[in-house]
Amino acid sequence: MLTLIIGFDPKTSTAISKCMITGAAGATVYYNLKLRHPTLDLPIIDYDLALLLQPMLLLGISIGVVLNTLFADWMVTVLLIILFIATSTKSFFKGVETWKKETIIKKEVSRRLASSNAGAGDATYKLLPGGPTNGVRVRNDGYKTPEVSIVENVYWKDFAVILAVWVILLLLHLFKNYTPTCSTTYWILNLLQVPVAVGASAYEAVCLYKGTRVVMSSGEAVITWKVHQLILYCCCGILAGIVGGLLGLGGGFILGPLFLELGIPPQVSSATATFVMIFSSSMSAIQYYLLRRFPVPYALYFVAVATVAALVGQHVVRKIISIVGRASVIIFVLAFTIFVSALTLGGFGIADTIRRIKEGQYMGFDNICAYSP
Numbered sequence: 001m002l003t004l005i006i007g008f009d010p011k012t013s014t015a016i017s018k019c020m021i022t023g024a025a026g027a028t029v030y031y032n033l034k035l036r037h038p039t040l041d042l043p044i045i046d047y048d049l050a051l052l053l054q055p056m057l058l059l060g061i062s063i064g065v066v067l068n069t070l071f072a073d074w075m076v077t078v079l080l081i082i083l084f085i086a087t088s089t090k091s092f093f094k095g096v097e098t099w100k101k102e103t104i105i106k107k108e109v110s111r112r113l114a115s116s117n118a119g120a121g122d123a124t125y126k127l128l129p130g131g132p133t134n135g136v137r138v139r140n141d142g143y144k145t146p147e148v149s150i151v152e153n154v155y156w157k158d159f160a161v162i163l164a165v166w167v168i169l170l171l172l173h174l175f176k177n178y179t180p181t182c183s184t185t186y187w188i189l190n191l192l193q194v195p196v197a198v199g200a201s202a203y204e205a206v207c208l209y210k211g212t213r214v215v216m217s218s219g220e221a222v223i224t225w226k227v228h229q230l231i232l233y234c235c236c237g238i239l240a241g242i243v244g245g246l247l248g249l250g251g252g253f254i255l256g257p258l259f260l261e262l263g264i265p266p267q268v269s270s271a272t273a274t275f276v277m278i279f280s281s282s283m284s285a286i287q288y289y290l291l292r293r294f295p296v297p298y299a300l301y302f303v304a305v306a307t308v309a310a311l312v313g314q315h316v317v318r319k320i321i322s323i324v325g326r327a328s329v330i331i332f333v334l335a336f337t338i339f340v341s342a343l344t345l346g347g348f349g350i351a352d353t354i355r356r357i358k359e360g361q362y363m364g365f366d367n368i369c370a371y372s373p
Helices: 002-006 010-032 047-070 073-115 156-177 184-191 193-210 227-247 252-261 266-290 296-324 328-358
Strands: none
Touching: 010 073, 010 227, 010 266, 010 296, 047 156, 047 193, 047 227, 047 252, 047 266, 073 227, 073 328, 156 184, 156 193, 156 266, 184 193, 193 227, 227 252, 227 266, 252 266, 266 296
């Protein structure tokens, strides 16, 4: 949208979008830090999943930023169009599936109301846990997601580890900024990110495999983690980071479905993915700043807009769903918006590519060593 409305080139739009994601994610995470799990006596953010994937996501972000530097504008545009079409299609079918489920629920509620003499109270649904709770106390307050103090609701030890990984990788990028591009020191600092990220995720993976740490937010019996499953999840974290760093996306479109596959409730999946994204998006925004890839005044303005929009959106979306009675409407609107963006971006992208070809501009890969900090 930044390319279409403001006129930024795809690479600048990618960099500014990461700044906007940071602002929006920050506002959402601040809101979520006070919330509890919808059915269990746990925070709504699963810190074990975050600790498993956040280091890999940060590593992928670094790779994605480098690829964004190498790829030509038209390459980034093509990848964005492909991703937008795939995402809008998937969202549309998800909306259809959700619509059908909502229709079934509405019919069931109507049937209960028609056959019940006790009033509407007998027809309401309670959000029930799906199975054993690993000794975690189950809440019986229906759909309510209570707010508590952030101090009481955050697992500070896990949060400190996640923050430490982010700080260490940030320091490596800052040191790299003061070394000649493509020098030996430059590549050593780049490679040092690997043991930091892999070490943190590997520690969490080993703990999950041995059972010394447990993902409890699913409400199911203790998940028996297999080695290939842990490796797959870590690889997906890297992939989400690469796509996010390259195309300016948040990575939640990959992490969210992964969490849902584990049986994590949608609210927890969304909150955990957003929590992880704030670290990855802020890291990529800083990297783009060090590469001087976006005008700071524009970025600050859009960050402020995204932050306010995220706070307002939390309340507006709930209001719309409560009025319409169907969450699928939001999914359809999102799918339509993404699809229109893909078509429009494709039109502008083709026109710009034709213009560059006629002008004889270079259309190949860029040289990363040409960028000096």
